[in-house]
Amino acid sequence: MDPILLYKIILCVIVFAVSLGIAAYMTWGERKIAAVLQDRVGPDRAGPFGLFQPLADGLKMFMKEEMIPGASNKFLFILAPGFFMLTACMTSVVIPWGSGLEINGTVYPMQITDINIGLLYLLGVVSIGVYGIMIGGWASNNKYSLMGALRASSQMISYEVAMGLALIALVMWTGTLSLGEIARQQDAGWANVVYQPLGFLIFLICAFAETNRAPFDLPESESELVGGYHTEYSSMKLGFFLFAEYINMFISSAVLATLYWGGYNFPFQHELGLEGNTLAIIQTVVLFAKILIFIFIFMWVRWTLPRFRYDQLMNLGWKVLLPLAIANIFFTGIGMYLFGKLG
Amino acid sequence: MPLTNRSEVVQPSELSWSERLYLPAILKGMFITFTHLFKRTPTVKYPEQKRDIAPVYRGQHVLKRDDAGAERCTACGLCAVACPAEAITMESAERNKGEESLYREEKYAKIYEINMLRCIFCGLCEEACPKEAIFLTDRIVPTTFNRGEFIYGKDKLVETLEERIDVSDRQRPEVLKFKEDKKHKHNKTFLDKTTTAKRGH
Numbered sequence: 001m002d003p004i005l006l007y008k009i010i011l012c013v014i015v016f017a018v019s020l021g022i023a024a025y026m027t028w029g030e031r032k033i034a035a036v037l038q039d040r041v042g043p044d045r046a047g048p049f050g051l052f053q054p055l056a057d058g059l060k061m062f063m064k065e066e067m068i069p070g071a072s073n074k075f076l077f078i079l080a081p082g083f084f085m086l087t088a089c090m091t092s093v094v095i096p097w098g099s100g101l102e103i104n105g106t107v108y109p110m111q112i113t114d115i116n117i118g119l120l121y122l123l124g125v126v127s128i129g130v131y132g133i134m135i136g137g138w139a140s141n142n143k144y145s146l147m148g149a150l151r152a153s154s155q156m157i158s159y160e161v162a163m164g165l166a167l168i169a170l171v172m173w174t175g176t177l178s179l180g181e182i183a184r185q186q187d188a189g190w191a192n193v194v195y196q197p198l199g200f201l202i203f204l205i206c207a208f209a210e211t212n213r214a215p216f217d218l219p220e221s222e223s224e225l226v227g228g229y230h231t232e233y234s235s236m237k238l239g240f241f242l243f244a245e246y247i248n249m250f251i252s253s254a255v256l257a258t259l260y261w262g263g264y265n266f267p268f269q270h271e272l273g274l275e276g277n278t279l280a281i282i283q284t285v286v287l288f289a290k291i292l293i294f295i296f297i298f299m300w301v302r303w304t305l306p307r308f309r310y311d312q313l314m315n316l317g318w319k320v321l322l323p324l325a326i327a328n329i330f331f332t333g334i335g336m337y338l339f340g341k342l343g
Numbered sequence: 344m345p346l347t348n349r350s351e352v353v354q355p356s357e358l359s360w361s362e363r364l365y366l367p368a369i370l371k372g373m374f375i376t377f378t379h380l381f382k383r384t385p386t387v388k389y390p391e392q393k394r395d396i397a398p399v400y401r402g403q404h405v406l407k408r409d410d411a412g413a414e415r416c417t418a419c420g421l422c423a424v425a426c427p428a429e430a431i432t433m434e435s436a437e438r439n440k441g442e443e444s445l446y447r448e449e450k451y452a453k454i455y456e457i458n459m460l461r462c463i464f465c466g467l468c469e470e471a472c473p474k475e476a477i478f479l480t481d482r483i484v485p486t487t488f489n490r491g492e493f494i495y496g497k498d499k500l501v502e503t504l505e506e507r508i509d510v511s512d513r514q515r516p517e518v519l520k521f522k523e524d525k526k527h528k529h530n531k532t533f534l535d536k537t538t539t540a541k542r543g544h
Contacts, residue, residue: 037376041386304376305369 007108015092015112022291023246024054030246030299037303061239069141069232076139081233081240084132088244090125091251094118096183098264098284102276110264110284114180119171122179122255123164126210129248130156133219136241137229148228151310152219156210158317163206165325166199169332170259173341183263191262195335198328200260202321207252209317212245214302218310253294254287261290398512401464401479404457405508406501409447414501415476418452422468422477430461431468447474455500459484459493469513473522478510 028043028050035042043050068077098110115121130153137149173195174182186192193200209216219228227233230241257263264283274282308316336342361367387394407415418435436453438446445451468477487493502508 036384037379039379039382039384041384041388044388300373300376304372 003106004108008112011110011112012093015097016089019089019092019247019250022250023243024058026246026250026295027057027243028053029295030302033296033299034303037300058239061236064235066235066237067232071141072232073139073141076135077232078237080132080136080139081237081244083135084129085240085244085247087125087129087132088247088251091122092254094121094179095251095254095258096180096263097287099184099187099280101280109180110280111180114178116176116178118179119167119177123160123167126163127157127160132241132244133229136233140229140232142232144226145229145231148219148225148231152212152229155212155216155218155313155317158314159206159209159216159321162202162317162321162325163210165322165329166202166206167259169199169325169328170196172329172332172336175341179258183258183265186262187265187269191260191265193260196260196328196332198324199332200256202325202328203260204256205316205321207256208298208301209313211248211252211298213249213298215305215308216313217302217307218313221307224307249295249298250291253291253298256294257287257290263287396481398481400481401466403459403480403482403484404462404468404495404500405478405480405510406452406455406497407476407478407510408502408504408507411444412504413443413445413447414451415447415474416452416455417448417450417474417476418455419450419473421471421473425467425471426462427465427467428461428463430458430463432456452497455497457495457500459495460490470522475514475522478508478513480508480510 031053032042032050034040043053046052046056068074093112094115096109096111096114100107100109102108133152133156134149137145137147137152140146170182170192171177174185174192176182176185182192208214212219220230221228225231230238233241264287266283266286269279269283272279409415418433420433420435423429423431423433432454433452433456434454435450438449438451464479466479469479484493
């Protein structure tokens with residue numbers, strides 16, 4: 001077998017397993033951080049520090065009674081959570097998890113595929129993610145589920161606009177759509193957040209909205225509603241929806257770290273005297289540290305800020321973030337002219 | 344008149360530019376929640392760790408035996424009368440010959456029941472008892488799955504000979520003096536009928 005193909009398959013499996021594992025432990029981390037921020041202890045019964053809690057939660061989800069509404073469209077009803085999960089996992093293929101491993105004289109990049117339209121692919125897959133929610137809400141044949149799905153999808157579509165425009169400024173500055181190339185560029189110079197602070201802020205806010213996290217968790221609103229688009233779901237199908245959200249959060253953190261915070265690069269990495277595979281492995285660890293910091297910020301914000309009202313959400317998306325993103329593009333253009341980056 | 348000096352008159356005014364950004368306020372809030380990461384939790388992890396309770400904590404009742412092991416209760420019913428929740432019922436019986444080691448006096452409680460769901464653990468039964476027979480202890484009434492099991496009969500209330508329950512904290516001199524005090528109605532009615540000399544502790 002072609003060694004490159006074999007390597008890619010192994011990398012695929014590793015990335016898949018790691019994103020599932022991290023998402024599972026994010027549920028534990030979420031509850032633990034929520035508890036600590038509220039001066040509580042959090043899960044500590046299942047295993048040391050409650051570390052087996054995700055297993056217990058998963059088992060609970062599997063053991064729950066499975067309900068499929070009689071009037072629902074069964075095919076779509078079952079398809080929706082799987083679809084949502086699929087789109088959540090798909091985005092991880094374009095993220096550079098490290099620089100590259102050298103085995104037997106060949107350098108294997110730690111990125112499943114470095115397509116030259118990586119950013120476009122990312123935005124495309126994120127947009128498709130709306131379908132999982134929409135199909136789920138519609139197939140339930142329940143007006144409240146449908147309304148929840150409408151709220152969720154209109155929120156996601158609204159914030160995708162500002163997110164895309166924030167990325168355009170980044171693409172203008174870096175001159176490439178490939179995530180691998182963006183990560184490599186940040187090795188030579190500063191991290192992109194230095195040049196794109198406003199773009200980073202807009203992207204961060206939109207990432208919160210895209211992943212349906214607080215303060216934009218209106219689609220779920222667990223303290224106000226029975227549930228949004230997933231009202232009719234039970235058992236592991238509900239678990240899939242919730243789990244996919246955590247995967248989305250993990251991928252969003254990875255994207256944020258890669259695009260704006262230098263990806264796997266860290267300051268003075270070439271002055272350490274390390275080389276080759278050692279450096280590559282340390283770089284991957286650094287990337288994961290950055291991702292964990294962003295995941296912490298996701299959770300930290302959730303337990304700090306109250307939920308938006310729906311009109312405030314739309315106002316922020318269309319009247320604040322969209323003009324800001326356009327202004328950011330404008331200023332990036334001026335900056336490029338001043339720094340002589342044009343042509 | 345202001346109760347504290349912390350009150351502040353709120354005047355609704357137009358938000359300033361920095362306030363309308365909301366970001367400073369958000370960062371301030373995030374800082375506050377962040378400081379809570381380093382605060383100690385006041386949690387007591389219950390089954391392993393128990394909160395200290397007062398020596399005169401009012402928990403599950405005990406019906407005491409005297410030093411010889413005879414039940415002290417004479418089924419006078421003063422506890423049931425004193426009980427504001429009407430949780431206590433009893434049925435009295437006369438002591439037969441040969442039962443002197445079981446019951447202290449000629450009359451005893453054949454049935455003595457406390458409904459723990461009704462009981463409010465106020466301790467008035469303990470206060471009313473002229474025979475030093477009923478006491479509240481620091482034991483917590485355990486939960487069960489049906490109502491019937493919350494009606495505690497003599498099997499659960501009377502202390503066993505092997506396992507005596509220490510209530511000495513509840514029999515301090517002040518308490519005993521209080522029980523002799525004729526100011527209180529139940530002492531008066533009881534003490535008028537009997538002689539104090541008969542009462543032994």
